[in-house]
Amino acid sequence: MSRGRDEVEVLAPSSLREAVQVLAEVGAEAIPLAGGSDLMVAFRDVSKLPRGFVLDLLGLEPELRGIELVEDEVQIGALTTVDDILHSSLLAAEARPLVEAARCFGSTQIRNRATIGGNVMNGSPAADSLPALLALDARVTLLSSEGPRTVPLYSFYADYRRPVAKPSELLVSIRIARAPANPIESFRKVAARRAQAIAKVILAGRAWDVRAEEEGVRIGEIRLAAGSVGPTPMRLFETERILRSELLGPRLAAEAVAVLRSEITPIDDLRSTAAYRRLVAGRLLEDFLGSLLLQA
Ligand SMILES: Cc1cc2nc3c(=O)[nH]c(=O)nc-3n(C[C@H](O)[C@H](O)[C@H](O)COP(=O)(O)OP(=O)(O)OC[C@H]3O[C@@H](n4cnc5c(N)ncnc54)[C@H](O)[C@@H]3O)c2cc1C
The missing domain is CATH 3.30.43 (Uridine Diphospho-n-acetylenolpyruvylglucosamine Reductase; domain 2)
Incomplete structure (x- = not known):
């Protein structure tokens, strides 16, 4: 060449x-x-x-565009468009937060061109699909002439817009586990407008095995992730840990909001301030926890 x-x-x-x-x-x-x-x-x-x-x-496209069940996982080809995601009945059943992320993504024209692989590889902290994928425990598969390797999305970004993929690797697919029984899920994007706007804050969550007990609600499992609140999209491991530690009630909810606000690292920029982002991220978590209390 x-x-x-x-x-x-x-x-x-x-x-x-x-x-x-x-x-x-x-x-x-x-x-x-x-x-x-x-x-x-x-x-x-x-x-x-x-x-x-x-x-x-x-x-x-014939090899890398499409959404299918492979064993017990949903596999999304890297060239699958955001519009494909929005209209997928498989994802509506198995990965609701990702479909909600697609709903508020750009315009019809952008959704028709934009691919999930491009969103993942571009790695913007404000990318809409990434908090949803993180909350769904996604793994990405890269392929080079030496073979494939799979990386959990939570460890895929070394820094601001720096995925750990090598120049010799292509992103070929994203895999997520099938939905657990009775999940309670959320995807919330706060931006200047409802459409065609870059996020100021995103919070995505999935909880399952959520049971009402006499003294409160027990959260068996929970995954939380946020966008636009740090150099990379973030899985909120510390906040998740607190929420699994005891029964959910007003005290634990307040503690979890405080932990989330210290776990994220937002900055002041053109779109918002760090203080606003901290405030709103906490409010979005309060809302999600409220829905757990109602639906348990
Ligand atoms: C008007 C407008 C509105 C937008 N609105 C939103 C929005 O609401 N939400 C949002 O999150 N984003 C938005 N975006 C950003 C953009 O549309 C997304 O990031 C989109 O998913 C990128 O996908 P693409 O296929 O167009 O990527 P490309 O532009 O083709 O590529 C993006 C990056 O990924 C790399 N890449 C792509 N595919 C692969 C692969 N398979 N393997 C390795 N590297 C790869 C490219 O080299 C490049 O670095 C918007 C952009 C515009 C212009």
């Missing part, structure tokens, strides 16, 4: 096998292009134009 110093070459493999072979050769110089809804915006800044190869993933 040869090219002039300043030329950009578009490579369009027609199979996954071919794509990973190309990446093995030129990975460090290649930028995978899925729906392009992040990349084409980035390319408007000339300094961000690719210097080597653009790897157009469109030809991999």
Whole structure:
């Protein structure tokens, strides 16, 4: 493969096998292009134009687009669009918070182009799908010419928009366990508007095995995750631990809100302030805990 110093070459493999072979050769110089809804915006800044190869993933759609049950997990191909997610009856049954994230994602045009793989690899702390996927315990599968590897999403980001994937690896799928019996779930995005807005705060949650006892409500299992409140989307392990530790009532709810507010690390930026984000993240948790008390 040869090219002039300043030329950009578009490579369009027609199979996954071919794509990973190309990446093995030129990975460090290649930028995978899925729906392009992040990349084409980035390319408007000339300094961000690719210097080597653009790897157009469109030809991999037959292998990487789709939502299916594989053994006991739901597998979402990396090229599945946000619109596919919004209209999936399998995900409506098994991964409600992800469908809710898709509902408030961009516009119809963006949902038709944007892929779940692009959202995961772009790794914005404000990405809508990521808190939902974290609350659903998602794992991502990467593939290189050396074979596949699977990484839990909670350890996938080393820092701000820095997924741990190597240049030789493609994201091929996202897997989530099937829904437990009687889950109580939530996805809440707070932004300046209901549509076409970047999140100021996101909170996603799933609880199950939630039982009313004489003195309060026992939360058997809970997963919580937040977006736009730190350099990466965050699973809220400490807050989860507190909520499993004893019966849920006003005292534990207040303690959990305090823990959440210290677990997140929001900043002041164009969209909001750290103080507002802390306040609202706590309120969203209060709301979710209220729904657990009502539905137990
Ligand atoms: C007007 C507008 C509105 C938007 N609204 C929202 C919103 O409401 N919520 C939200 O979360 N985001 C939003 N976005 C951002 C964007 O649409 C999403 O992040 C989208 O999911 C990106 O997917 P894509 O397929 O377009 O990715 P691309 O732009 O093609 O790629 C994004 C990044 O992922 C890499 N990549 C893509 N696929 C793979 C793969 N399989 N393996 C390895 N690397 C890969 C690319 O190299 C690139 O670095 C919006 C963008 C625009 C322009």
